[in-house]
Amino acid sequence: MAKWWALLLSCALAAAALGKEAAPAADDPVLEARMQRIAVELRCLVCQNQTIADSHAGLADDLRREIREQLQNGATDEQVVQYMTDRYGDFIRYRPPMRASTLALWVGPIALLVGGLLVLVLVLRRRSRLGPEAFEPEPADDDAGPAKEAS
């Protein structure tokens, strides 16, 4: 695994040294802007926490070239993204598509939040129905036993 660390370090160093996005080929600013827009949505698989727009890895260079050429040849943004997913899988997309295998990813956080709120509401409601004898008295005597359980 040492080599992955080396790779990671070299990615980090490269990013630190340059600190800006890779220089665009400025011959067609409109196309270049489109290319950038697509590239920021795509993960560089060599330096996984960088986008293809940010990364200085050789592969990211090649993929930017590929996007540029496909756009020049009249491909739509969707076609370019599809081209990338066909080769590298959904993992290359920072926003993976919603499907059965990614459902947990999309629904999970919302489900957890809703579940948590539900539990909170239930607990609070039950407590509000309890009389004062169910709770610990004021903390005057500190070795009082634990509160009586209501359930």
Place this chain on the structure above:
Amino acid sequence: MKSLRFIVPLAIFLVLAGFLAVGLNRDPHMVPSPLIGKPAPAFRLPRLDEPSKLVNRDEMLGKAWVLNVWASWCGPCREEHPHIVAFARTKQVPLVGLNYKDARSDALAWLKEFGNPYDVSLSDLDGRVGIDFGVYGVPETFVIDKLGVIRFKQIGPLTPEVLNTKVVPLLKELNG
């Protein structure tokens, strides 16, 4: 009812801990390839030793074969190389090298120095065929069946363990 108060949080904790444990033991660099089970991408590339001769994918149809992506600039390829050489000696299947984004002279010198296990190496100078194969971490190795379908992909160096437990049994099955 009272025991539920302990069991429920404990269960949630265990489930979370289970997910995290699996996550820790997974290498995020091993991205499952969408190409498994799909036909190998078409290519037409010059031979490394004789650039005037081109090799295309369909010449390889009819037999299972192994494609190993390598480069002289790639450190882990050196690590993998002796295992590839040992595997090639068993002569089970054609072994094709994809020389990925390499200078021809460097690649030839590398093979001369460390030995050439490949039946043929193909020059992918600009890395386009590499992109078609979804290559992102050289070395990579593909097992391709008689019909030209990719059946297995190894990202990173092959080890004797991977060769013996995955590649060789798969090749036996494909050739059987």
